[in-house]
Amino acid sequence: MKRLSVLMVSVLFTGCGQADLPVTTSDVLPTEVADRLPLSSPRTFGFGGEATDERIAMWDIDVKPDGEGLPSGSGTVAQGKLVYETQCIACHGATGTEGPFDRLVGTGPWEEWPSARVVGAYWPYATTLFDYIVKAMPQLTPGTLTADQTYAVIAYVLNMNGLVADDAVMDATTLPAVEMPGRDRFVPDDRKGGPEVR
Amino acid sequence: MAKKANPPLSRRAWITTTSGVIAAGLIKTQVDAVKIAAQEAATPAQDPTKVPGRLTSELGQRAPAEQPLRLVRSPNLSSSSRTPLQDLYGIITPADLHFERHHAGIPNIVQEEHELLIHGMVERPMVFKMADLKRYPQTSRIRFVECSGNGGGAYNRDRMPTEVTPQSLDGLLSTSEWTGVLLSTILREVGIRNGASWILAEGSDAAVMSRSVPLEKAMDDAMLAYGQNGEAIRPEQGYPVRLLLPGWEGNAQVKWLRRIEVTDRPTMTREETSKYTDPLKGGRARQFSFVMDAKSLITFPAFPYQLPDRGWWEIKGLAWSGRGKITRVDVSTDGGSSWTPAELQGPILSKSTVRFRHLWDWDGRETHILSRAVDETGYVQPTVHQLWDARGERTSYHQNHQRAWKIASDGAVTFGLGDLV
Numbered sequence: 001m002k003r004l005s006v007l008m009v010s011v012l013f014t015g016c017g018q019a020d021l022p023v024t025t026s027d028v029l030p031t032e033v034a035d036r037l038p039l040s041s042p043r044t045f046g047f048g049g050e051a052t053d054e055r056i057a058m059w060d061i062d063v064k065p066d067g068e069g070l071p072s073g074s075g076t077v078a079q080g081k082l083v084y085e086t087q088c089i090a091c092h093g094a095t096g097t098e099g100p101f102d103r104l105v106g107t108g109p110w111e112e113w114p115s116a117r118v119v120g121a122y123w124p125y126a127t128t129l130f131d132y133i134v135k136a137m138p139q140l141t142p143g144t145l146t147a148d149q150t151y152a153v154i155a156y157v158l159n160m161n162g163l164v165a166d167d168a169v170m171d172a173t174t175l176p177a178v179e180m181p182g183r184d185r186f187v188p189d190d191r192k193g194g195p196e197v198r
Numbered sequence: 199m200a201k202k203a204n205p206p207l208s209r210r211a212w213i214t215t216t217s218g219v220i221a222a223g224l225i226k227t228q229v230d231a232v233k234i235a236a237q238e239a240a241t242p243a244q245d246p247t248k249v250p251g252r253l254t255s256e257l258g259q260r261a262p263a264e265q266p267l268r269l270v271r272s273p274n275l276s277s278s279s280r281t282p283l284q285d286l287y288g289i290i291t292p293a294d295l296h297f298e299r300h301h302a303g304i305p306n307i308v309q310e311e312h313e314l315l316i317h318g319m320v321e322r323p324m325v326f327k328m329a330d331l332k333r334y335p336q337t338s339r340i341r342f343v344e345c346s347g348n349g350g351g352a353y354n355r356d357r358m359p360t361e362v363t364p365q366s367l368d369g370l371l372s373t374s375e376w377t378g379v380l381l382s383t384i385l386r387e388v389g390i391r392n393g394a395s396w397i398l399a400e401g402s403d404a405a406v407m408s409r410s411v412p413l414e415k416a417m418d419d420a421m422l423a424y425g426q427n428g429e430a431i432r433p434e435q436g437y438p439v440r441l442l443l444p445g446w447e448g449n450a451q452v453k454w455l456r457r458i459e460v461t462d463r464p465t466m467t468r469e470e471t472s473k474y475t476d477p478l479k480g481g482r483a484r485q486f487s488f489v490m491d492a493k494s495l496i497t498f499p500a501f502p503y504q505l506p507d508r509g510w511w512e513i514k515g516l517a518w519s520g521r522g523k524i525t526r527v528d529v530s531t532d533g534g535s536s537w538t539p540a541e542l543q544g545p546i547l548s549k550s551t552v553r554f555r556h557l558w559d560w561d562g563r564e565t566h567i568l569s570r571a572v573d574e575t576g577y578v579q580p581t582v583h584q585l586w587d588a589r590g591e592r593t594s595y596h597q598n599h600q601r602a603w604k605i606a607s608d609g610a611v612t613f614g615l616g617d618l619v
Contacts (some may be wrong), residue, residue, distance in 0.1 A: 044387050048330040051315055059315055059457050065466045073543035125466045134470035135406035142404045189487040193521045193575030195504050197584045
C-alpha cells in the first residue's frame with residue numbers, strides 16, 4: 001500500500017510538470033506514417049470490371065477547349081434567341097445583365113468586378129459554355145437541351161456579348177474558333193508557401 | 199401547491215403510461231412499469247437521482263439543450279450552409295454539422311447502383327462498384343476541407359462587417375477523419391499511359407460538376423473517400439464516394455464522384471474558368487489556385503459573446519494550412535502591436551485544423567485580439583494589407599488574412615478588422 005502511494009505521487013509530479021503553469025496537453029503526436037500501398041500488394045488486384053467503349057461513350061460527354069468532345073449539330077443566333085427566351089430569361093434577364101442569377105453579358109472594364117465575370121470579358125474558352133450548359137442548365141431541368149438547342153443558345157449569348165455576328169452559326173468547328181477576350185487574363189498560380197505573400 | 203419529492207414512479211406518469219399500455223397488455227411486472235416510466239416520465243425538473251434514467255437506444259441524440267446548427271442563409275435558394283465553429287470542441291466536425299456547398303442540390307444515390315468510371319489515357323478502362331472500391335487497401339486521414347470563398351465577407355475595405363460570428367464569416371470549414379482508398383492505388387490498377395498529366399473528376403449531381411486536377415496531386419495524397427468520422431460519408435459530403443484532395447480548395451474535391459478521365463490537359467470547365475479563379479491587379483486572374491494557404495481564427499471570445507468580467511480568459515481558436523503542418527500560432531491582445539506564441543494542442547496533423555489556446559488576463563480596457571498562423575513552409579498568415587498589396591482589393595477566393603475581434607470595455611465582442619484598416 002505504501003509503495004503504491006509513493007508511486008502515485010511520483011506519477012502525479014511527473015504528469016503535472018511545473019506547478020505554476022496552467023496544465024496543458026500540447027502533446028504532439030509523431031509524424032504520421034505515410035500510408036502507401038503495402039509492399040506485398042500484387043501488380044493488380046482485379047477488383048472492378050472492364051469499361052467497354054459503349055459504356056465510356058455514355059458518360060464521356062465533356063468538351064475540351066480545342067473542341068474535342070463536341071457533338072454534331074448546329075444552331076443560329078435567331079434560334080438561340082427563342083431558346084433563351086423560353087429557358088434562360090427568368091434567371092439571367094432579358095438582356096443577360098439583369099439577373100437575378102449570374103450576369104452573362106458585358107465587355108466592361110475590369111473595375112466592374114465582380115459583375116465583370118461575364119462571358120464577354122472573363123470566360124477564356126467558348127467551349128466551356130457547351131460543356132457546362134448541356135449538362136447543368138437549365139437549373140430546374142438540367143441536361144434537357146438538345147445539341148442543336150445548346151449550340152443555338154450559345155450563339156445567342158455570344159452574340160449578345162458582341163463576339164459573333166448576327167448570322168453566326170455555332171457547331172463543332174465554329175465554336176472552338178471563337179476568340180474570347182478573357183483568354184489572356186489567366187495566369188498560373190504562383191503561390192508556393194514560404195515567407196512571400198502572393 | 200407544494201411539490202413533494204418525486205417518487206420513483208410518479209402518480210401522473212403511472213396514469214399516463216398505464217392508461218394506454220395496460221389495455222395492450224404491455225405492463226406485466228413492476229419492472230415493466232419502471233421501464234416505461236423511465237422512458238416517458240423524466241423531465242428536467244425532476245431530481246435525476248430520484249427517478250430511473252432513460253434506457254438504451256439504437257441511435258444516440260444530443261442533450262436537449264445542446265443543439266448546434268449549421269447556418270443556412272436563405273432556405274429556399276441556399277446552396278451552402280456553415281459549420282458552427284464557435285460551438286465545437288477539439289478539431290473534428292460532427293458529420294451532421296459539416297459545411298455544405300453544392301451547385302445543384304444533393305443527389306439521391308443508391309450505393310449499390312453507383313459506379314465510378316475511369317478511362318482516358320489508361321491501359322485498362324474500368325468501372326468500379328462501391329463494393330469493388332471497398333475491397334482495395336483502405337486508409338483513414340484527418341483532414342480539413344474548406345471552401346476557397348470562405349471568409350470573403352471580411353475583405354472589402356468599405357464593407358468590413360462587425361456583427362459576424364465565426365460561423366457566419368468562416369464556417370465553410372470542417373475537419374473529418376476520412377476513410378477510403380488512395381486514388382494512386384486505383385490509378386495503378388488501371389495503368390496510367392505515358393504523356394498523361396491531368397485528370398477530370400466529375401460528379402453525379404444535377405450540375406454534373408467537374409474539375410480538372412493535376413495528375414501529380416492525384417498520385418500524391420488524393421483519396422476516394424467513402425467514410426467520414428467512422429460512418430459512411432454523408433449525402434451532403436458526397437455519398438457514396440467523393441474525391442478528397444487534402445489541403446486543396448473544396449470545390450475541386452468533387453462529391454458524388456462518378457467519372458475520372460485521365461488526360462494530357464485541363465478540360466477548362468466552368469468551375470475552373472469563370473468561377474474559382476482569383477482576379478489580380480492589372481486585369482489578370484489566377485487560375486488553378488488549388489492550395490489553401492495557412493489561416494487561423496479565434497473562435498472564443500467572438501461575436502456575439504460578451505465577457506462578463508475582467509480577469510483570466512482563455513482565447514481559443516483553430517489554425518490550418520493546406521501546405522502541411524501548423525508550426526506556430528501567435529496571438530496578439532493589443533491590436534497587433536505585440537505577439538505571443540499560443541499553446542498548440544495535439545495532435546498537430548498535416549493539412550488538418552489544430553486547436554490553439556492562449557491564457558489572457560483582461561484588464562477591462564477596450565482592445566483588439568488577433569491570431570496569425572505559421573506553417574512548416576515558413577508562410578505567415580498575412581495581414582489584409584499584405585493581400586491587398588499582392589492581389590488588389592477586388593480579388594476573390596483565398597482570403598486567408600488575419601482576423602480581429604474587438605473587445606469593448608463592457609466586454610462586448612464584435613468583428614474588429616475594420617477598426618485596424
